[in-house]
Amino acid sequence: MGMMMGRRLLLSLVLLMAAASGAAAFGIRGVPADYCYRYNIPAAPFYLGTAAAIHLGNTNSCIAGYDLDPRNSYYQFCIPSWVAATDNGTILSGEAAMDHAALSPRTAISAFMRLLDQRIIDDVAKRAAELAPYTIIDRRGRISIQVEAGRLKEEFPPARLAGILISELKRRAEAHLGHEVGHAVIAVPRHLSIQRHDLAYVGRYLGFRGFKFIDEQIATAAAYHLHTERGDGKAILVFHLGGRTCDATIFKFINGTTRLVDARSDLFLGGEDFTWRIVEYMAWLIKQRHGWDIGQDKEALLRLRVACEHAKKALSDQEETQVQVDSLVDGVSFSASLTRAKFEELNRDLFDRAMALVDQVVMGRGGGPREESRKDLVDEIVLVAGSARIPKVRQLVRDYFHGREPNSRKGVEPEEAVHRGTAILSRPEAAPIIEECFEHNLGGY
Numbered sequence: 216m217g218m219m220m221g222r223r224l225l226l227s228l229v230l231l232m233a234a235a236s237g238a239a240a241f242g243i244r245g246v247p248a249d250y251c252y253r254y255n256i257p258a259a260p261f262y263l264g265t266a267a268a269i270h271l272g273n274t275n276s277c278i279a280g281y282d283l284d285p286r287n288s289y290y291q292f293c294i295p296s297w298v299a300a301t302d303n304g305t306i307l308s309g310e311a312a313m314d315h316a317a318l319s320p321r322t323a324i325s326a327f328m329r330l331l332d333q334r335i336i337d338d339v340a341k342r343a344a345e346l347a348p349y350t351i352i353d354r355r356g357r358i359s360i361q362v363e364a365g366r367l368k369e370e371f372p373p374a375r376l377a378g379i380l381i382s383e384l385k386r387r388a389e390a391h392l393g394h395e396v397g398h399a400v401i402a403v404p405r406h407l408s409i410q411r412h413d414l415a416y417v418g419r420y421l422g423f424r425g426f427k428f429i430d431e432q433i434a435t436a437a438a439y440h441l442h443t444e445r446g447d448g449k450a451i452l453v454f455h456l457g458g459r460t461c462d463a464t465i466f467k468f469i470n471g472t473t474r475l476v477d478a479r480s481d482l483f484l485g486g487e488d489f490t491w492r493i494v495e496y497m498a499w500l501i502k503q504r505h506g507w508d509i510g511q512d513k514e515a516l517l518r519l520r521v522a523c524e525h526a527k528k529a530l531s532d533q534e535e536t537q538v539q540v541d542s543l544v545d546g547v548s549f550s551a552s553l554t555r556a557k558f559e560e561l562n563r564d565l566f567d568r569a570m571a572l573v574d575q576v577v578m579g580r581g582g583g584p585r586e587e588s589r590k591d592l593v594d595e596i597v598l599v600a601g602s603a604r605i606p607k608v609r610q611l612v613r614d615y616f617h618g619r620e621p622n623s624r625k626g627v628e629p630e631e632a633v634h635r636g637t638a639i640l641s642r643p644e645a646a647p648i649i650e651e652c653f654e655h656n657l658g659g660y
Contacts, residue, residue: 319364
């Protein structure tokens with residue numbers, strides 16, 4: 216397909232969507248040396264109907280909870296994790312911001328959650344600056360994101376962006392419930408430390424009287440009821456493969472305390488990258504068949520990308536699908552078949568990168584023998600986020616653990632596990648369980 220074509224496609228797609236991609240050398244994170252944060256949070260335990268669960272993801276953000284009405288108790292609302300500024304100063308969020316990004320890519324922001332707790336000199340920030348259509352700047356050692364909309368310049372620290380999404384989610388939940396939501400349990404990435412304080416400030420500003428933070432991995436385990444006696448003392452692997460990021464974590468619940476074994480993450484690997492590979496392949500086919508080089512045609516690339524995203528999702532349920540784009544160039548449509556086998560071939564190295572994180576947390580931090588028996592020490596395997604639906608990913612995990620199946624529970628979809636688990640932990644009976652502290656047990660089980 217050619218290196219030059221791939222580079223042109225990459226540049227054009229970056230201008231269309233603030234997506235994640237890149238070399239494994241950037242964004243690989245291990246667990247912090249000292250990972251234990253405690254907060255004095257008032258107004259707990261929370262009560263049904265007054266507390267909400269919030270999960271801020273790099274791709275989507277959700278709010279969920281329970282109403283007082285037992286006939287329709289559980290609710291959830293999700294929006295794309297996008298924020299945009301218009302020429303007249305209006306700030307858009309969710310679907311409206313994502314739609315605006317197609318018209319004005321440089322005025323829209325996504326994938327910003329991985330920038331929380333980052334400094335401008337950090338590798339993650341540098342890599343994001345290379346990929347993003349917006350500008351990342353330094354403000355007294357902290358990151359801020361700058362966009363230009365017409366004559367206006369808007370600056371958004373990541374915590375402010377999070378606050379904009381939380382505000383919209385809170386509004387939707389309150390409209391559904393018909394009353395105020397005064398308390399929240401917020402699921403945050405494992406690496407987040409300093410800016411939990413910033414998010415706490417945002418929460419108070421938005422009207423939350425009480426709130427707690429919970430790690431995404433713990434919330435995921437709760438969705439499968441592993442926070443109960445069923446999971447006590449067991450080594451739990453949570454493998455998260457989302458739209459923009461990937462991480463693997465092993466931890467235990469020991470008498471209500473969470474003990475971290477190990478964790479690894481790649482902040483630039485996810486479903487967006489899998490879609491890009493299809494886009495590049497289809498662009499190559501288009502050039503072979505029709506002689507069109509669409510690498511610089513942003514509108515054509517956007518239409519192609521949407522079709523490739525639909526095809527990727529379809530291949531989770533069927534062996535072959537069509538990539539169909541009406542009026543791709545000059546009114547001419549394009550259609551091509553894509554098999555699951557070809558999709559897996561295009562993304563083989565990316566799947567290997569993801570599985571390397573699993574291997575690193577299972578086998579430990581060096582110094583000891585890489586014994587296959589260590590795999591048997593993992594008691595529960597949980598796959599979470601949208602890309603966990605990909606059959607090849609599930610097969611690779613199953614093969615790695617000698618045929619063992621990942622955890623499943625009726626009614627819990629991989630992309631819903633975090634906010635469903637957080638909602639469970641927002642219930643009054645879960646108040647003693649929530650603990651913003653991981654105890655360390657690095658390298659062992």
